[in-house]
Amino acid sequence: MIILLGASGYVGQQFAATLQKRGLPFFAPTRKELDYTQFDVLLQCLRGKKPEFLINCAGFTGKPNVDACETNWADTLQGNTLFAATVAHACSVQGIPFGHVSSGCIYAGAKIVIDGQTRVEKDLSQPAMQQLLEQNRGAFHGFTETDEPNFTFRRQPCSFYSGSKALGEDAIRDTGNHYIWRLRIPFDEFDNPRNYLSKLQNYPKVYQNVNSLSHRADFAAACLDLWSRRAPFGIYNVTNPGFVTSAEVVEMIQKILKPNRSFEFWADDQEFYRTAAKTPRSNCVLDTAKLLAAGVAMRPVERALTESLEQWRSAK
Amino acid sequence: MIILLGASGYVGQQFAATLQKRGLPFFAPTRKELDYTQFDVLLQCLRGKKPEFLINCAGFTGKPNVDACETNWADTLQGNTLFAATVAHACSVQGIPFGHVSSGCIYAGAKIVIDGQTRVEKDLSQPAMQQLLEQNRGAFHGFTETDEPNFTFRRQPCSFYSGSKALGEDAIRDTGNHYIWRLRIPFDEFDNPRNYLSKLQNYPKVYQNVNSLSHRADFAAACLDLWSRRAPFGIYNVTNPGFVTSAEVVEMIQKILKPNRSFEFWADDQEFYRTAAKTPRSNCVLDTAKLLAAGVAMRPVERALTESLEQWRSAK
Numbered sequence: 001m002i003i004l005l006g007a008s009g010y011v012g013q014q015f016a017a018t019l020q021k022r023g024l025p026f027f028a029p030t031r032k033e034l035d036y037t038q039f040d041v042l043l044q045c046l047r048g049k050k051p052e053f054l055i056n057c058a059g060f061t062g063k064p065n066v067d068a069c070e071t072n073w074a075d076t077l078q079g080n081t082l083f084a085a086t087v088a089h090a091c092s093v094q095g096i097p098f099g100h101v102s103s104g105c106i107y108a109g110a111k112i113v114i115d116g117q118t119r120v121e122k123d124l125s126q127p128a129m130q131q132l133l134e135q136n137r138g139a140f141h142g143f144t145e146t147d148e149p150n151f152t153f154r155r156q157p158c159s160f161y162s163g164s165k166a167l168g169e170d171a172i173r174d175t176g177n178h179y180i181w182r183l184r185i186p187f188d189e190f191d192n193p194r195n196y197l198s199k200l201q202n203y204p205k206v207y208q209n210v211n212s213l214s215h216r217a218d219f220a221a222a223c224l225d226l227w228s229r230r231a232p233f234g235i236y237n238v239t240n241p242g243f244v245t246s247a248e249v250v251e252m253i254q255k256i257l258k259p260n261r262s263f264e265f266w267a268d269d270q271e272f273y274r275t276a277a278k279t280p281r282s283n284c285v286l287d288t289a290k291l292l293a294a295g296v297a298m299r300p301v302e303r304a305l306t307e308s309l310e311q312w313r314s315a316k
Numbered sequence: 317m318i319i320l321l322g323a324s325g326y327v328g329q330q331f332a333a334t335l336q337k338r339g340l341p342f343f344a345p346t347r348k349e350l351d352y353t354q355f356d357v358l359l360q361c362l363r364g365k366k367p368e369f370l371i372n373c374a375g376f377t378g379k380p381n382v383d384a385c386e387t388n389w390a391d392t393l394q395g396n397t398l399f400a401a402t403v404a405h406a407c408s409v410q411g412i413p414f415g416h417v418s419s420g421c422i423y424a425g426a427k428i429v430i431d432g433q434t435r436v437e438k439d440l441s442q443p444a445m446q447q448l449l450e451q452n453r454g455a456f457h458g459f460t461e462t463d464e465p466n467f468t469f470r471r472q473p474c475s476f477y478s479g480s481k482a483l484g485e486d487a488i489r490d491t492g493n494h495y496i497w498r499l500r501i502p503f504d505e506f507d508n509p510r511n512y513l514s515k516l517q518n519y520p521k522v523y524q525n526v527n528s529l530s531h532r533a534d535f536a537a538a539c540l541d542l543w544s545r546r547a548p549f550g551i552y553n554v555t556n557p558g559f560v561t562s563a564e565v566v567e568m569i570q571k572i573l574k575p576n577r578s579f580e581f582w583a584d585d586q587e588f589y590r591t592a593a594k595t596p597r598s599n600c601v602l603d604t605a606k607l608l609a610a611g612v613a614m615r616p617v618e619r620a621l622t623e624s625l626e627q628w629r630s631a632k
Contacts, residue, residue, distance in 0.1 A: 085405075089355045153393070174355075
């Protein structure tokens, strides 16, 4: 039996659905039923239920977006940092392996490889990067799991959300047997305020940038695959291979959904941060070679986007 | 046997000295010997040593002062928040009671009682408060352990240090059996960069404010007394009863040590924060009735200051 924490959230709901679909029995208590944020309560639950695996999807992401984390430091740290430690400690005591949903947002930018020289470029929204992308897309490489996160409290500036997630990874790194699954901007075929495809359609203006993305069901499936295959414990970037620009996704939306609106972009970063956002956003490319090497396949990001939009259209 | 964590720090050294003086056997590993910040390592140590009690003095206070915490968020949170949770979880698993050195700096100000009406005044450095202090010292009352901390991430503004300590208390509140011992501005008869009496003598200018203080040896003795008397677990303000203004302490220094210098005060808060400090400071009065009711006595703050300065003078 598997214990699923945070099952009511956007990612947690998906894990619940995927577990159900696979016929894997699980126990997904609400915090009201069982305040699993309290160590003693969680430990007692683990001792009683003796699960073979635990999945932690609980966290504090901020509503409507990560800017809310900037004014809720205590909740952000409790949800993303302290709770990660609580789960790791309780699982370690009972010898229960677990998976922790982390985030790729602890990175900014991409690795740019030109003529065999690698450098990190943190701001992919700048015109020079947009230009390079058109001329030499192959120069853009994702961060691997061994690259040190560069959008954290130790490598400021960062958002408070990103800092809390990175510190959550640090807090559990040496405790027990676990997977750290890094999600990056979830999307799928179902309209939802957390879905990147919904967000893009609802933003008054779009922020031009470059990102790796995670199809929500592909993400949950890949995470569970790592566990079912008994892949080595550790950190995994769990995104659909590749990356896209916001403009490319908007183009797909226009082509497939043919929405009755036009899309505008913020002129530049300055306009975006002055008008629409308070805290710096992580935009980044992640490398998925480790996931693939573990035998876990995800659709390339362009295909996952196209298929999601086609299903979206069919459902309308 | 007692385990003492953080024994190399200013407060930890005192606990070690007091335990030794009382003939209580203790084990005080350095982090180099034993990385007790790792849950699995600490748990194994507790399982091996089976201590009857554990004392956690470890924390991140910032050097030379709390301003350093503003630029070291990760270290501050790891030292004061996450590590408190780690200790609490490990002790709870093994059923070991423990004491955690917290701080009164999670409060700002005092409770002002006039004509039976109580209100909280957060800024005691303002002229109106200084005047009230001269006219009606009895109007100033300390915060009790049941008053909600008001200088925390949930009640901003606060310093990052204060926020991390308050969140550390929150993180352990419901876990295992423990004391939370709140220290407030340590001082004693030995010159040290952490000693308030040294600080006042070395500051170019003094910041005028009102505070409860903790004599370092009195503090450690009182904390250990709570444990030896088997006082009920919970939060205790462990300061010398009463409060003093910075000007009063300077006056005592002048009277007793007769230093070869004059003392100037910052004109006001604005000058202080513009010139000498980055982050808001906690200045506060704490109530010690709960400690006294538990049968643990500490010298009144004026006496503790006078006697410390007299011993300081004798040692010169």
